Amino acid sequence: MLVLGIETTCDETACAVVRDGREILSNVIASQIDLHAPYGGVVPELACRSHIDLLPSVLKESLAQADLSIQDLDLISVAHGPGLIGALLIGLNMAKGLSLGANKPLIGVNHIEAHLYAPFMQTEIPLPTLGLVISGGHTALVVIEKIGCHRLIGQTQDDAIGEAFDKVAKLLGLPYPGGPEIEKLALEGDPLRYPFKMGKLKNRPYDFSFSGLKTAVLYLVKGQNCSKGSPLIISEADKKDVAASFQRAAFSDIVSKSLLVAKEHQCKSIVIGGGVSNNRNLRERFAEQDSFPVFWPEKGLSLDNGAMIAGLGYHHYLLRGSDSLDLQALPRIPL
Numbered sequence: 001m002l003v004l005g006i007e008t009t010c011d012e013t014a015c016a017v018v019r020d021g022r023e024i025l026s027n028v029i030a031s032q033i034d035l036h037a038p039y040g041g042v043v044p045e046l047a048c049r050s051h052i053d054l055l056p057s058v059l060k061e062s063l064a065q066a067d068l069s070i071q072d073l074d075l076i077s078v079a080h081g082p083g084l085i086g087a088l089l090i091g092l093n094m095a096k097g098l099s100l101g102a103n104k105p106l107i108g109v110n111h112i113e114a115h116l117y118a119p120f121m122q123t124e125i126p127l128p129t130l131g132l133v134i135s136g137g138h139t140a141l142v143v144i145e146k147i148g149c150h151r152l153i154g155q156t157q158d159d160a161i162g163e164a165f166d167k168v169a170k171l172l173g174l175p176y177p178g179g180p181e182i183e184k185l186a187l188e189g190d191p192l193r194y195p196f197k198m199g200k201l202k203n204r205p206y207d208f209s210f211s212g213l214k215t216a217v218l219y220l221v222k223g224q225n226c227s228k229g230s231p232l233i234i235s236e237a238d239k240k241d242v243a244a245s246f247q248r249a250a251f252s253d254i255v256s257k258s259l260l261v262a263k264e265h266q267c268k269s270i271v272i273g274g275g276v277s278n279n280r281n282l283r284e285r286f287a288e289q290d291s292f293p294v295f296w297p298e299k300g301l302s303l304d305n306g307a308m309i310a311g312l313g314y315h316h317y318l319l320r321g322s323d324s325l326d327l328q329a330l331p332r333i334p335l
């Protein structure tokens with residue numbers, strides 16, 4: 001079955017063609033990072049306009065690379081949430097237009113669930129597995145019984161982990177997106193210099209809170225009584241230790257909660273999805289344990305992409321059939 005996947009949830013315009021949920025025939029991603037970088041974060045209005053400009057050519061390129069026409073496709077899969085409402089609508093309307101015009105079934109998938117599906121495209125993963133989502137907008141732990149069926153166990157109550165990386169990077173004067181910049185800076189820093197502590201949530205042992213950690217970094221680098229434009233009160237060398245210490249605190253929490261939930265739910269493995277999974281230090285932290293095999297997305301599948309949308313759409317179509325043209329864009333769809 002040949003499935004087209006369309007992804008426009010945030011700042012990547014992406015289309016891919018995937019056969020039977022796994023075989024990637026094309027995976028075209030147009031990143032808008034350079035467009036948003038001067039503003040230190042994604043500007044929704046610019047993202048929407050850029051999706052409109054880029055989507056037709058990204059679609060054409062994905063079909064050309066797969067050597068297919070729209071008529072050859074069997075299903076149109078689209079990420080219909082969560083994400084920026086204007087951005088979602090552009091991908092969704094393109095998907096609906098293609099579905100209607102070419103008379104192909106349409107299916108909407110959850111973008112976050114698709115991040116967790118990405119590693120399933122590369123290899124067999126023993127089930128049940130503990131799914132850890134670590135992206136710019138989400139941090140969540142789910143138990144996946146089978147593809148398309150999962151239970152939410154814990155999630156962030158404030159900032160997502162990627163968002164915390166981006167905000168701390170901004171505080172330190174680093175460019176957007178901040179995650180890779182913090183990782184780079186942390187390589188030369190002392191992770192034990194600043195004993196940052198993670199927020200604890202009463203009676204919610206598997207939930208996350210990153211806003212306290214971010215505030216602790218703010219007070220350290222700008223002082224307790226700082227205001228928005230206050231200058232940094234630490235040296236360039238200290239910045240490296242802040243990055244390393246922040247990263248240590250955030251990842252210790254992620255790793256320990258993942259292992260705890262995986263044990264409690266008798267999972268046979270751990271699968272990780274979302275942009276923060278690119279971080280080498282996190283991969284090393286998980287490699288220090290041998291209780292569970294850990295599965296990571298490959299490079300082209302870790303950031304936002306159409307292949308994971310096409311792949312997951314295939315499974316949902318087999319499980320529940322297609323969606324109607326009334327399919328809605330859902331900026332806050334739960335996992």
Ligand code: KG4
Nearest residue numbers: 135136137162177179180275276279303304
């Ligand atoms: O999954 P993603 O592409 O977009 C969302 O769906 O949110 O993730 C983007 C996030 C950004 O916050 C970015 O800073 C973070 O992933 N990120 C990283 C790294 N690479 C990307 N965070 C830490 N270390 C990295 N190497």
Ligand code: ZN
Nearest residue numbers: 115135303304
């Ligand atoms: Zn994403």
